[in-house]
Amino acid sequence: MTHKISVDKKTCIGCGTCAALCPESFKMEGDKAVPIKEEVDKISCEKEAEEACPVDAIKVE
C-alpha cells in the first residue's frame, strides 16, 4: 500500500523540523518545506514529521 505525503505550503511556517527529522522525504525550498517523494510504499519517519509539525501542515495518508 502506498502512502501519499503532502505539505500545505500556505500553512507551513518553514521551521525545518520535518526536514531535520525526515530528510529522505522532506526538504526545504526557500522558506517552505516540500515533499521529496509524493508517495512512499512504507512509512518510517514521515509519521513522526507529521506529528512534529507545529502547524499541522503535513499529511501522510
Ligand code: SF4
Ligand atoms: S515541520 Fe511543518 S511548519 Fe515546519 S517546515 Fe515542516 S511542514 Fe513546515
